[in-house]
Amino acid sequence: MSPFPLNCWYVAAWSHEVPSSGLFHRTILGQPVLLYRLQTGEAVALDNRCCHRAAPLHLGRQEGDNIRCGYHGMLFNPQGACLEVPGQTTIPREAQIRRYPLVERNNWLWLWPGPPEQADPALIPDNWACNHPDWRYVPDTHTWPVDWRLICDNLLDFSHLSYVHAATLGGSTEIAQAKPVIDRIPGGLRVTRRVRDVPPAPYHRRFADLPGNVDRWFIYEFLLPGILLMHSGLKPTGHRWDEMQGALRLESCQALTPETADSTHYFFMQAPGFGHTDPDLPAAIHASLIQAFAEDRAMITAQQAMLKLGPSPMVAIAADAALARFRQILQRALQAEGAPLPDDGGNASWA
């Protein structure tokens, strides 16, 4: 059994990471996964272990739509069925490797690690902003050496913007003081945080001329297993929330996929919108995000090291509301799968 929920769609890769010909591989939920494309362009995900002697298939080669193991030459088709065993004419009945349900949608390859018959593409979160002509962005993938739940926690409590990102994305303590509205939605939560009449964030100055204070908003869905779909922005202060004159809007899609219990693949983009005309803006937004992510990574890596030292008290505060509810949603998803409840990474107090 797994410490991760299995009946979810996980992002396995950006579309561009898997080439039109050749083998790509990545560890996902502790399992080695081979990703490649058929001659039609369709992407396929197989277990990256040959069923003969566990050699990784990515060390072999693609032959048309099939994969040849590079150790002893067994050949498999995209369904994982063995077609050839060198030196013999019969194929052992059990010579079969696992194929994962995989759907390519909006530039993400979504993989279903649970029972294939339960893989319903209708459940895939709608990351439309990754694939819309009005929203241009620089896509990126990082791998962080931390439990994916600690990054979920981070994304569910933006009060940290005032402290971790004081010099980048944040910039004022009002963000931490604002009370977000938290709504339960299918598969997760919607978090709405609005702050009025605050100084722009330091990173705003890289791409906008802002003489005075601004209003800022962060509205996002956070869905199992760790998908953030965010609509945020800023505009000159002093107007109604629905007046968008002079606003800069941003769309961000972020997906967390556990590599192992202690490491996480982080797929992300943030796109500026609303008809801006600066062709360098998407790259500038990406550069700012990278800088802020380095701040998060340093904090969460250090936090995980502390949690590894032994049990630590976890005093609940109001800012934990969203992350505590998401941890409950996650625990219930695991229970529903009959999975053993995982070590809670030090969070037993509000599990």
Place this chain on the structure above:
Amino acid sequence: MSPFPLNCWYVAAWSHEVPSSGLFHRTILGQPVLLYRLQTGEAVALDNRCCHRAAPLHLGRQEGDNIRCGYHGMLFNPQGACLEVPGQTTIPREAQIRRYPLVERNNWLWLWPGPPEQADPALIPDNWACNHPDWRYVPDTHTWPVDWRLICDNLLDFSHLSYVHAATLGGSTEIAQAKPVIDRIPGGLRVTRRVRDVPPAPYHRRFADLPGNVDRWFIYEFLLPGILLMHSGLKPTGHRWDEMQGALRLESCQALTPETADSTHYFFMQAPGFGHTDPDLPAAIHASLIQAFAEDRAMITAQQAMLKLGPSPMVAIAADAALARFRQILQRALQAEGAPLPDDGGNASWA
């Protein structure tokens, strides 16, 4: 429970390691410790974990006498009490971090990891030589990747000077052949080793003009948890031990503080005395000591690697008398605390 005795004063840092403003941190007995100074200069030791989500406090900042967590902004006073939680007005009753008793004396910061009410400053060993105008020295701190008890063993049997330090501090096999006198004193042992009519050690030639043989002495207290206070020296041979004409005396204070079960902070100094006039002598003595410590570290690191391979016989010899008695003193201290007896690092034969 801990494999280390807790009802002892451990050296946490040299005074100069903790700046007058700003956060210093170090792992001590497997626990993360934050060290900083109040505006009065008084040093404070707190658990380095925020009680909210275990973020390390050293990534936050000092605000006056208080500490602001760098993750979500909680503020703590020097007693570890929470003063502010961003986004709410009430402070949870249990929002409190641990404060360690800490005493600054003779340029060492002494920390008590046991129950605070038992922390009696009268029990602090007297490292007066670290703070005396006649004894000038270069202070230093190393961290070695070994069980602190193996360094205790090393310091309790100077027969190794003849072999490990043949080319540096030692120089003749007479040191190994000398029989030390061992006395039980409160908190540990006193070891007295005198050798007559031997060649000077190689390192003596770096700072003294010694035409003939010398007499050497090493007299030290070795106290729980691993504190060495040594009076040593050399002088031309052929005189009574209490005639100090032409002698070079040295005072050395050394303190071992486990970082973890397998690594040790080593605080040390060695000061030449008796009215020498060479201003470079303290640095030369320090350089020689560093060279010899590298010899010890190589040997003890290799020894620990051997002990990790599995149980090894440990044949007792006469030279073990002091280290065997100190191991007994340590075991009794642990028993008195009700601690489980630790794995003895392969030394069960004379535990």
Place this chain on the structure above:
Amino acid sequence: MSPFPLNCWYVAAWSHEVPSSGLFHRTILGQPVLLYRLQTGEAVALDNRCCHRAAPLHLGRQEGDNIRCGYHGMLFNPQGACLEVPGQTTIPREAQIRRYPLVERNNWLWLWPGPPEQADPALIPDNWACNHPDWRYVPDTHTWPVDWRLICDNLLDFSHLSYVHAATLGGSTEIAQAKPVIDRIPGGLRVTRRVRDVPPAPYHRRFADLPGNVDRWFIYEFLLPGILLMHSGLKPTGHRWDEMQGALRLESCQALTPETADSTHYFFMQAPGFGHTDPDLPAAIHASLIQAFAEDRAMITAQQAMLKLGPSPMVAIAADAALARFRQILQRALQAEGAPLPDDGGNASWA
């Protein structure tokens, strides 16, 4: 108890690795071994741990035929008996370190880790080609971070030459398709694989002018604990197997000695024979072998990483015949020693 068979001769070193004076050390079957030579040139193997405090003896020094521990100066003779303890005149009865039976034969030092009284030199495999004037070679030793049994598997199934070594030693799929003859012989197996009318291997072109196809043969004994003694070669196609006109013959001796459960010392040579006159040929053969070994190492290291992820199905195919039989021989050898059966490295299906 050990996961390795103990009643076998293991190669501990090439003769040239142990100098005529001075201390050499290596971990073998998880145990630290000291190797050195007496003044007569005879090689000796002792436990590399001093019986006093487990200091590694290789940090000490050779004094004539004896070894002085570098920590506290105890002196041992080549039988492992203690001759001197500094600071005392009596020698503790139990002051003795283990000596391993060691035989130097054909440029390999063979060590017996089992009960010394069972160490029969008549059981040493005959690596004559390592010591014959007609067969010149470059000797080498590598250490690979893998379970030695995975290298045994590799050497027992040359079908991998067609895939792993397609660009070096292999070159055609006929090698994988050929059916080897497998014979049980004392201590292991003989494997005979012949292929007719195939293109030369890529590496053949480095040292032979071969206008057309060739016949190739690989005949080897593979003996416990992991010794390969191979006679191979190639010649123009179209003749009987016993006609050696125009043939290039190669002798190869390879020995696997576990360093630990997950790392292996690999001693090897491959010598060209039959009166070739190119003085650079042995070095060219060695260079080709090194290149191919890098291919094997990459594959087996990746395979071991996969096996460490968890249980993997192992579908048996015809090509496994020799390796499966050798695993049985190994299991029976362990059972005969009363050893617990080791974790099979993922191979339980045909253990």
